[in-house]
Amino acid sequence: MKRLILLVLLGTVACVPAPAATVPPAPLRTPALYRTLTPGPSATVAVEQAEPAIPTPTPLIYKVQQGDTMLGIAQQFGITLETLMAANPGIDPAAMPVGTALNIPSAPDDLSAEPTPTPVPLTLASLDCYPAIDKSLWCFALVRNDYPEYVENVSAQVALYDPAGKRLAAQIAAPLLNVIPAGSWLPLVAFFPPAVILEAEPRLTWLTAVRLLPTETRYLPASAQDVLVVVDQSGRFATITGEVRLAEDAAPAGQVWVAATAYDGRGRVVGVRRWEAESTLQPGEAIPFEMQVSSLGDVIERVEVTVEARP
Numbered sequence: 001m002k003r004l005i006l007l008v009l010l011g012t013v014a015c016v017p018a019p020a021a022t023v024p025p026a027p028l029r030t031p032a033l034y035r036t037l038t039p040g041p042s043a044t045v046a047v048e049q050a051e052p053a054i055p056t057p058t059p060l061i062y063k064v065q066q067g068d069t070m071l072g073i074a075q076q077f078g079i080t081l082e083t084l085m086a087a088n089p090g091i092d093p094a095a096m097p098v099g100t101a102l103n104i105p106s107a108p109d110d111l112s113a114e115p116t117p118t119p120v121p122l123t124l125a126s127l128d129c130y131p132a133i134d135k136s137l138w139c140f141a142l143v144r145n146d147y148p149e150y151v152e153n154v155s156a157q158v159a160l161y162d163p164a165g166k167r168l169a170a171q172i173a174a175p176l177l178n179v180i181p182a183g184s185w186l187p188l189v190a191f192f193p194p195a196v197i198l199e200a201e202p203r204l205t206w207l208t209a210v211r212l213l214p215t216e217t218r219y220l221p222a223s224a225q226d227v228l229v230v231v232d233q234s235g236r237f238a239t240i241t242g243e244v245r246l247a248e249d250a251a252p253a254g255q256v257w258v259a260a261t262a263y264d265g266r267g268r269v270v271g272v273r274r275w276e277a278e279s280t281l282q283p284g285e286a287i288p289f290e291m292q293v294s295s296l297g298d299v300i301e302r303v304e305v306t307v308e309a310r311p
Contacts, residue, residue, distance in 0.1 A: 066311075073102060076153045084104070087102075119154075120209045125185065126140075127139065128297065130296035137191070138296055140187040143185065149182060149213070152210045156173045157172060158171055159202070171192055173188035174188055177308050179212065186306065218310060220253050221246070221309075224243070229302075234299070242289060244277070248283050252283065253309040257276050258289050258308075264295070270295040271295045
């Protein structure tokens with residue numbers, strides 16, 4: 001019999017720069033080791049066995065929003081303008097229509113080439129990395145916004161170090177959503193291509209995080225309602241359904257996103273997925289959503305969803 005998990009979220013709002021996934025479909029994960037780093041003075045790395053699971057996408061594409069500039073997007077992800085332009089040679093920075101898809105590369109060796117605001121401090125709960133059969137690596141950094149306002153443009157660098165302290169590789173980690181609501185948790189996602197050393201220790205460095213003013217109007221009041229999470233018999237695959245409702249006094253939403261975060265029994269992130277609406281959502285109306293998320297680690301114990309709505 002299938003296991004049922006019922007989760008209803010009312011009034012949860014969140015929004016994103018989060019890029020849609022563009023990496024090739026990842027292969028099945030082999031029964032291999034995964035590593036977990038828990039921050040703190042006496043942090044240790046736990047190593048455990050895990051069963052094969054199907055990885056979910058990591059955000060590597062950003063869709064241009066109203067008012068965006070190439071420089072602003074580069075600063076948002078902690079990379080140089082030149083790096084972003086080089087990754088998008090066919091796009092004119094002076095003519096980027098809303099919806100233009102930009103490749104977001106990483107700049108692990110140049111974190112300060114472009115001036116960026118000092119990131120506001122956020123709480124890092126855990127940094128979990130999971131290998132795939134092709135020797136690629138997926139890392140989830142679970143962070144919390146302890147401020148009374150939304151925090152926007154959150155990004156970090158995840159670097160891998162060998163036992164001698166030598167850095168082996170680094171990638172930019174970004175959340176599925178552009179803002180983390182007050183008091184909420186949201187994972188940042190980083191993807192390492194094949195051939196990384198899976199036994200390396202992951203470390204995180206903050207790049208960007210900005211507190212929004214209470215008067216911010218770029219995000220609309222929307223909520224996920226009647227959310228139902230069905231976990232399959234193996235415990236490693238979940239289907240999430242529900243609806244997004246827009247407040248009656250809001251402007252029409254041209255962009256509606258729902259982010260799902262899957263957790264295991266220890267509260268570690270084991271999978272993520274984002275759903276995007278294909279139509280405009282009118283004030284006071286609702287739109288149904290359905291998505292699936294799979295675990296890269298242990299069995300799924302719960303799934304949380306967060307909504308983003310923008311004009």
